[in-house]
Amino acid sequence: xxxxxxxxxxxxxxxxxxxxxxxxxxxxxxxxxxxxxxxxxxxxxxxxxxxxxxxxxxxxxxxxxxxxxxxxxxxxxxxxxxxxxxxxxxxxxxxxxxxxx
Amino acid sequence: xxxxxxxxxxxxxxxxxxxxxxxxxxxxxxxxxxxxxxxxxxxxxxxxxxxxxxxxxxxxxxxxxxxxxxxxxxxxxxxxxxxxxxxxxxxxxxxxxxxxxxxxxxxxxxxxxxxxxxxxxxxxxxxxxxxxxxxxxxxxxxxxxxxxxxxxxxxxxxxxxxxxxxxxxxxxxxxxxxxxxxxxxxxxxxxxxxxxxxxxxxxxxxxxxxxxxxxxxxxxxxxxxxxxxxxxxxxxxxxxxxxxxxxxxxxxxxxxxxxxxxxxxxxxxxxxxxxxxxxxxxxxxxxxxxxxxxxxxxxxxxxxxxxxxxxxxxxxxxxxxxxxxxxxxxxxxxxxxxxxxxxxxxxxxxxxxxxxxxxxxxxxxxxxxxxxxxxxxxxxxxxxxxxxxxxxxxxxxxxxxxxxxxxxxxxxxxxxxxxxxxxxxxxxxxxxxxxxxxxxxxxxxxxxxxxxxxxxxxxxxxxxxxxxxxxxxxxxxxxxxxxxx
Numbered sequence: 001x002x003x004x005x006x007x008x009x010x011x012x013x014x015x016x017x018x019x020x021x022x023x024x025x026x027x028x029x030x031x032x033x034x035x036x037x038x039x040x041x042x043x044x045x046x047x048x049x050x051x052x053x054x055x056x057x058x059x060x061x062x063x064x065x066x067x068x069x070x071x072x073x074x075x076x077x078x079x080x081x082x083x084x085x086x087x088x089x090x091x092x093x094x095x096x097x098x099x100x101x
Numbered sequence: 102x103x104x105x106x107x108x109x110x111x112x113x114x115x116x117x118x119x120x121x122x123x124x125x126x127x128x129x130x131x132x133x134x135x136x137x138x139x140x141x142x143x144x145x146x147x148x149x150x151x152x153x154x155x156x157x158x159x160x161x162x163x164x165x166x167x168x169x170x171x172x173x174x175x176x177x178x179x180x181x182x183x184x185x186x187x188x189x190x191x192x193x194x195x196x197x198x199x200x201x202x203x204x205x206x207x208x209x210x211x212x213x214x215x216x217x218x219x220x221x222x223x224x225x226x227x228x229x230x231x232x233x234x235x236x237x238x239x240x241x242x243x244x245x246x247x248x249x250x251x252x253x254x255x256x257x258x259x260x261x262x263x264x265x266x267x268x269x270x271x272x273x274x275x276x277x278x279x280x281x282x283x284x285x286x287x288x289x290x291x292x293x294x295x296x297x298x299x300x301x302x303x304x305x306x307x308x309x310x311x312x313x314x315x316x317x318x319x320x321x322x323x324x325x326x327x328x329x330x331x332x333x334x335x336x337x338x339x340x341x342x343x344x345x346x347x348x349x350x351x352x353x354x355x356x357x358x359x360x361x362x363x364x365x366x367x368x369x370x371x372x373x374x375x376x377x378x379x380x381x382x383x384x385x386x387x388x389x390x391x392x393x394x395x396x397x398x399x400x401x402x403x404x405x406x407x408x409x410x411x412x413x414x415x416x417x418x419x420x421x422x423x424x425x426x427x428x429x430x431x432x433x434x435x436x437x438x439x440x441x442x443x444x445x446x447x448x449x450x451x452x453x454x455x456x457x458x459x460x461x462x463x464x465x466x467x468x469x470x471x472x473x474x475x476x477x478x479x480x481x482x483x484x485x486x487x488x489x490x491x492x493x494x495x496x497x498x499x500x501x502x503x504x505x506x507x508x509x510x511x512x513x514x515x516x517x518x519x520x521x522x523x524x525x526x527x528x529x530x531x532x533x534x535x536x537x538x539x540x541x542x543x544x545x546x547x548x549x550x551x552x553x554x555x556x557x558x559x560x561x562x563x564x565x566x567x568x569x570x571x572x573x574x575x576x577x578x579x580x581x582x583x584x585x586x
Contacts, residue, residue, distance in 0.1 A: 014574045015498060018490055019356070019483075020419075021505030048355050052197045052487060056495040063499030067574075086358070086418045098420045099358060 003070045008033050008040060011068055015060040017046075018053060022097045024061070028088025031079065038072035040065050045084045054078070134488040136209055140189020141485065143217055145559070147181025148474070152549050159541035162466060162533050165458040167326055173227035175333075178469050180220035180242065183341055186477050188216065188249055190484055191270070191344075195256055198351045199267055204255035208248050215245030236288040239281075246281045250274050265367045269347020272375050276339025279382075283332040286320045290328075293317035323386055331386040333465070338399070339378045341473050342436070346370060346406050348480075349433065353410065356426055356483065358418035366409045373402030384447075396447040400440045407436070423507065424515035429479025431523065435471040442467065456534075463533045470548070471526055478522075478555060486510060489562045493569045502572035509565055510558040518554030521547050 012030060013023045024030060024044065034041040042061055046054055058076045065074035086099045094100070154174050155161065161171045196203045203209065219242025226234035253274055260267050293314055320328060350367050354360045361367055377398030384392035410433065422430065442464045451457055486506040494503040529544030 011574075014502060016503065016505060018494075018498075018503065018506045019487075020358075021507055047358060050198055050200050050351070051355070052194075056491065056498060059495070060498030064574075065499075067500065099418045100420050101418075 003035055003038075003040065003068060005033050005035065007068060008035065008042075008065065011064045012042070012061060015057065015064050017057060020047065020097055020099075022093050024057065026090045026093030026096065027084075028086075028090065028093065029057075029084060038070060039075070040068075040071050040073070041075045041077065043077045043079055045079055045082075047084050049080055133206065134193075134492045136206055136213070137189040137193040137484070138488060139213055140185045140192070140216075141481065143213075144182045144185035144189070145556070147177055147185060147220070149549075149552055149556070151177045151182060152545055152552055155545040156542055156549055159532075159538040159545060162462050162529075163459075163536040163538050163541055165455075166462050166465065167329070169227055169230040172329075173224050175465065175469070176220065176227055177224045178474075179336060180216075180223065183469070183473055183477065184220070185216065186481065187341065187344060188212070190477075190480065191253060193484065193488070194348070194352075195253060195270060198348070199257070199260045199264075199270075201256060201259040201261065204252050204259070208252045212245040212248040212252070215241050215248070219243075219245055232288055232291040236285065236292045239285050239288050243281045243285055246277060250278055265361075265364065265371060266347050266351045268368070269343055269350070269371050272371065273340045273343040273347065276335055276343060276378065280332060280336035280340060283328075283335055286316055287325075287328055287332055289313050289317040290320035291325075293321075324388060327386055327388050331382050334378065334381055334385055337465075337468050337473070338381075342468075343371070343374060343378075345433065345473065345476050346374065346403075349410065349429075350413075352480065352483070353426075353429075354413055354417075356419075357414060357422070359413045359416050361409070362412035362416060363409060366405050370402045370405035370409060373398055373405065375402075377402055390449045393444065393447040393449060396443050400444065403436050403440055407433075423482075424512060424519050425479045425482030427479070428475045428482070428515075428519055428522070431519075432472050432474070432476030432479060435467060435475070435526075439464065439467045439472055455536075459534050459536060463530055466533055467530065471530070475522060475526075481555075482510070482515065482558075485559060485562050489565050493565045494571075497569070497571055500574070502574055504565075504570050508570075510561045514554045514558050514561075518551040518558075521554065522551035525549075525551060 009025050009030070013025050015024050016022060017024060017027055017029070020027065027047070029046060030042060030044045032043040034043075042065065044058075044061065046057065051057075058078060061076050062074045065071050086094065086101050089097075089099060151174055154177070158170065161168075161174060164171075166172075166175075192203055192206075192209050219238050219240075222238030223235055223242060226232075226238055253270070257267055257271060350361055377395055377400075380395035381392070381399060383389070384395045389395075414430075442460060445451070446457070446460060446464055483506075486509045489509065490503075490506055497503050525544045525547030527544075528547060529541055532538075532540030532544055
């Protein structure tokens with residue numbers, strides 16, 4: 001089965017930021033997804049630098065991607081520029097967390 | 102051919118066309134969770150013992166505080182509860198907040214043993230008023246504090262980028278070192294003035310005993326109550342309130358999704374606190390009539406902190422506060438009445454009567470139970486679920502559905518604990534000034550009720566160690582069969 005952006009995002013919705021209680025896609029932490037055959041590269045951020053969950057969330061993203069059929073390799077790049085902002089969240093994410101713009 | 106997409110959660114892209122810039126991977130590893138847990142559990146045990154002690158003996162805070170039992174219970178709160186939790190939390194949080202590694206978890210374990218032996222022995226020997234043994238157990242505790250300071254100083258040396266939080270941590274470590282040294286000096290002064298220790302003072306061949314005797318003689322020149330107050334200021338105000346101020350510049354923005362608004366104001370608050378503390382220590386020790394000026398410097402530092410914290414909270418993105426943050430902010434707000442009381446007690450020519458004595462008791466009670474304790478409990482509602490979550494779920498995330506931190510305890514229990522605490526604090530504070538032992542007992546019983554809700558919630562959190570609450574991920578298109586459990 002061919003891996004698509006929708007499938008990748010759906011799998012990443014299973015990864016939450018446990019402090020905020022929202023998945024990382026609706027939080028707007030995922031900046032880009034690059035799919036090349038069986039390899040998926042995700043560029044993402046966190047809500048704050050020095051977040052104690054930083055290694056754990058990156059691990060979770062990698063696990064979620066490697067659980068997808070057709071994905072053999074997954075690379076996660078954590079970036080701080082551009083910094084995260086609530087405007088990157090989906091309406092669903094903002095409604096669920098009470099985060100305001 | 103590679104397929105690429107830029108996703109911002111469906112929201113706005115802040116810099117169109119700007120490619121994300123990679124930051125060097127920060128490997129902020131904290132020590133194993135069992136280390137901070139051991140400190141935290143010891144601290145909670147000491148807190149419960151201390152509050153139970155006050156429920157049983159409410160008259161301790163209804164009389165002047167220069168007596169063995171209140172000194173014992175104060176050291177139980179300061180060393181057993183506050184120091185234990187603060188040290189455990191610092192071993193966990195300092196490496197994370199400052200994006201570095203803890204220098205040595207092994208040294209931290211050694212310190213844990215020394216700390217527990219030291220504070221339990223000190224509390225008991227204060228209670229039985231055996232100052233020579235207080236000195237011995239105090240030396241064990243001081244050795245542990247030395248290891249703690251060394252470990253964190255070495256950790257701070259690895260900090261990639263020095264900031265206001267690192268400065269506050271460094272200042273707190275300096276003050277706790279001075280505080281412990283001052284405490285040991287007082288114990289030495291009392292021990293060598295004790296006729297029971299006359300045989301020791303005659304041993305002039307021992308360099309150590311000679312030095313101790315000289316130090317004891319020097320400290321004995323000062324008024325004992327002033328020395329005790331100066332020592333308390335170094336520990337409580339210098340270490341713990343400095344840490345609350347410094348750490349909240351990191352944690353409050355992190356938990357409320359905000360950021361520091363005025364870095365110069367934050368730095369100035371720390372600088373003024375340090376200046377005021379150094380001056381206050383000397384003013385209290387020497388009974389200087391200009392003490393009010395030193396107090397006002399501290400108050401100015403706290404005022405700047407209050408302004409900065411208000412600005413941080415005004416620009417927060419998370420609208421509602423959870424009960425943990427509310428409790429923390431309640432503790433911080435109590436700095437206001439504490440400051441007013443500090444100014445009153447520093448007023449030149451204040452008569453030394455029974456009311457002044459009770460106001461001094463209230464000042465100590467507000468500092469320990471009004472400011473520091475709720476601030477710590479508030480942060481424990483962040484730290485404990487994080488530690489449990491990290492141990493139980495950090496390797497399950499992505500494979501299974503894991504709970505959020507807020508799902509690991511009862512929010513209604515937190516709410517009950519919050520109001521019981523506030524009521525208990527208010528009743529006890531009024532009762533201390535009115536010297537009403539019945540009302541002090543009632544207030545402390547309410548505080549105990551609040552602690553009970555905390556313990557129940559800690560139990561709920563710890564239950565995730567035994568019974569992790571995992572759910573299968575939703576069966577999605579494209580998932581490998583094993584992923585759907």
